[in-house]
Amino acid sequence: MSQEVRGVVAPGKNEPVRIETIVIPAPGPGEAVVQIQACGVCHTDLHYKQGGISDDFPFLLGHEAAGIVEAVGEGVHDVAPGDFVILNWRAVCGQCRACLRGRPWYCFNTHNAQQKMTLASTGQELSPALGIGAFAEKTLVAAGQCTKVDPRAEAAVAGLLGCGVMAGTGAAINTGNVGRGDSVAVIGCGGVGDAAIAGARLAGAAKIIAVDIDDRKLQTAQKLGATHTVNSQQVDPVAAVRELTSGFGVDVVIEAVGRPETYQQAFYARDLAGTVVLVGVPTPQMKLELPLLDVFGRGGALKSSWYGDCLPSRDFPMLIDLHLQGRLDLGAFVTETIALDDVEKAFERMHHGDVLRSVVVL
Template sequence: MSEVVKGVISRTKNAPTELVDIVIPDPGAHDVVVKVQTCGVCHTDLAYATGGINDEYPFLLGHEAAGVVESVGEAVSHVQVGDFVVLNWRAVCGECRACRKGKPHLCFDTHNASVPMTLTDGTELTPALGIGAFADKTLVHEGQCTKVDPSADPAVACLLGCGVMAGLGAAMNTGQVSRGDSVAVIGCGGVGDAAIAGAELAGATTIIAIDRDAGKFEWATELGATHTIDASKTDDVAEAVRELTGGNGADVVVEAVGRPETYKTAFYARDLAGTVVLVGVPTPEMRLEMPLVDFFSHGGALKSSWYGDCLPERDFPMLVDLYLQGRLPLEKFVTERIGIDGIDEAFTSMEAGKVLRSVVVL
């Protein structure tokens, strides 16, 4: 039977969030009801609330979540009741042209729940990234549930659901950082610092953290940065990177801001045959103007990283295991644990750069 639980919605553009009753319907054949334990507060949730994604209000916010499978549809085989899972928004279809080419990390037709969650008056909710996990329970497709070691702290494990995975994957999967590489990361928020942690895990020996807020460098250094550059006090950041890399530029530069000016810096801060990875999300009106000859005269690669080019079934269990072994300090990303009524305050702290992640504990 359907049930009523509490959830956080954004009803209209730029309005404060609301904690309201929402209806979780009976799961469809391949759907799963998950009792949410924790959910990280991500920039994407704020983008939904402020109209930066689309106008399909009301939104059920939250997507970076971990919890326990409570009930399953009649055809579910991927998980079972009682499994501890991290939710993902890349439940690959296996049938689209990307999947058939052996590139499921670029799947164009990922699965979501087959029936909508609603308000008590029947209004359909749009769940953030197909998940909607600022709620006591949520309804997702079975493929959106990735089983991981249940001994992991849910407040840590949930972060793999979005931002931390995006940064780790930008370095490890998209940038393919390897032993001995030099890496520069522009933007030291949660995603950028995760890229730093990923670069260290992959064996990079020079890891340069770049930001305009020197207060963020302590986090970056704890997570593996060997050098820092305060962009607010440096006339030529690209030249500063070259000075720290034998005059060559970095092997991999991760741009975790998503602005034309920082992308230019990333381009010129890389070695001639280096790689630029764009993981920061630009807005639609942004434009990039650069001499075409500069693209021609540099080798290497320019890549975009969507969800860190991850495959949840491959990456989430492995990264949780590395965390439990003490080899990946995911716990350092949890700045604060908050209640479900603290979302708006968490948005404010996030925008001010005061946290890597606020995590809602339900």
Template sequence: MPQEVRGVVSREKGKPVTVETIVIPDPGPGEAVVKVQACGVCHTDLHYREGNIEDAYPFLLGHEAAGVVESLGEGVTGLEVGDYVILNWRAVCGVCRACRKGKHHLCFDTHNAAQAMTLKDTGEELKPALGIGAFAEKTLVHSGQCTKVNPDIDPAQAGLIGCGIMAGAGAAINTGEVKRGETVAVIGCGGVGDAAIAGAALAGATTIIAVDTEDRKLEWAKGFGATHTINAKNTDPVQGIRDLTDGFGADVVVDAVGIPATWKQAFEARDLAGRLVLVGVPSPDMKLEADFQPFFSHGGSLRASWYGDCLPSRDFPMLVDLALQGRFPLDKFVTERISLDDVEQSFEKMHHGDVLRSVVIL
């Protein structure tokens, strides 16, 4: 039988979100209904509300979630009712040209649940954020979006791995391929940037430089492994990074902001053969302009990291286990625990930089 649950919905561009009654259908073939235990409030949810992702209102927001599988549709394998899972927004197909090459993290045909969740009052189909829609007591996803992890981890921490933590840590570990003894700079010290710092520390970087315009965020960055900080309001980031790396520049520079100005700073702050990793999300109207010759003379690589180039089945359990071992500071990302009714207020706190992550507890 279809179920009625509470969920956070964005009905109009730029308008405050509301808590609505939504209808969850029984899972169809390959689908799962998950009882959500916790879901982080990510900038991407705010982008959905503001119409910066697409214009397919109404949206069911929320995507950084952990919970328990409640029911399964036909044909699901490798997953059972009662499994504790982190939700991911890229269920890989296994048969596209990327998957056939063994590069499942680049799957060109990822998919979500085929059925739609709906608003009870109007019957309108809801567009779930990143195919998840987890600011709700329960949600419907494709079974491939459910990644089983150790149930000993706090759901408020675990859910964050499903997006921001994985994006940042993966940018350093998977895309940037940070190695022991290397120097790393991270521009932008929000949740994704701090996850990149934590990932660089985990990989063995010896010099990790955090760059931001707010002293409070720079202090937070130290708690995730930054060895040095630069306030870009007072110090030119490029010169500051060079000064902290014997004049050479960093082996890896992660741009966790995603605007042309920070990308150019990252480009210029690399050492010879250095790697630039873009993980901050640019808007469609942005244009890049850079001198061509310095790229040739410096060599190295310019990379974009999408979802941290992760493979959820491999990377989610690894980060959970590292957190349980005390080797990855997952707990430090949780600033506050809130209810579904507090999501709109959490967007305001996010805008002012008051939190790393607010987490909805259900």
């Protein structure tokens, strides 16, 4: 049976979000209805609101979420009603060329719920952000988007693994292959950059250099594991990173901004045969220019990190366990908890750089 719940909808490009009554269908084959307990306010939701991802308005926003499975459809076996889950936007298919080659974290055919949620007032179909739509009391997803984790974790922190924290920690651990004793620089210390710092610390990096233009963010980066900080508005970040590494540069640079100028800084701040990981998301108009001889001559690897190259079924439970052991402070990423009605204000605070993460708690 379908049901009606409250949700945050972006009606049109750059229009203020509003609370709407939405219709959640009963789960069909391979689908699940999840009662949302908490959902982080991510920059990606703001990009949807601004029309920066697509023009398939109206959007049901929210995707960085945790909650309880309420019901499942036919053929669902991995999760059951009552399970505490983190939602993900990489529901691997198991059949594409990446999955069949044993690389499901590159799955090219991730799937979402087949049925559509709709506006109760008009019947208009909603486009759920990243196939999730979790700024709502309940949402409909593909069952593969539900990853069961230890229910002892608080939903307000667990849900952050659904996007930003996973993207950052995965950029360090999975994509960057940071290892014991490595030196690492992270350019851009927002939520994803700070998660990369926490991931580098988990991996055993000996030196972790945080680079940003905001001293407040650099202070937070130190709390999450940075051993050194560089304010790139005050000094040349490449020269500063080299000075901190005996003139060589670091083994791994994680670029968490997504701009050509910061990518160039990352490229030249690494040691010979070092690795650059791009996890910041650029806009379609951005172009990068590098001397091809430098690309050849410096060697190493230039990588992009999609969702931290994560496999949710592997990585979410592991990171929750580390959190419960006190080795990964997910609570440090939560600046404030808010209600559904406060999402528009949270976007404004995000603009001003006043929060690391606002989290909607239902």
